Amino acid sequence: MSQSDSQGTPQCVSCGIQVSGMNAARFSCPDCGATIYRCSKCRKQSNLYECHDCGFRGP
Numbered sequence: 921m922s923q924s925d926s927q928g929t930p931q932c933v934s935c936g937i938q939v940s941g942m943n944a945a946r947f948s949c950p951d952c953g954a955t956i957y958r959c960s961k962c963r964k965q966s967n968l969y970e971c972h973d974c975g976f977r978g979p
């Protein structure tokens with residue numbers, strides 16, 4: 921409600937599904953600090969994530 925998140929709808933960075941309402945992992949890009957979401961399914965599969973802002977890839 922009062923969240924000033926300018927990202928709009930959070931999406932899993934790996935598979936692209938909307939993660940709002942899911943217990944998705946949320947963390948910051950170690951390179952640029954952008955907020956990254958990953959759904960529980962992708963987290964289980966240990967999919968790589970890729971930052972939309974800087975292109976950083978990590979486990």
Ligand SMILES: [Zn+2]
Nearest residue numbers: 932935959962
């Ligand atoms: Zn996913």
Ligand SMILES: [Zn+2]
Nearest residue numbers: 949952971974
């Ligand atoms: Zn980044």
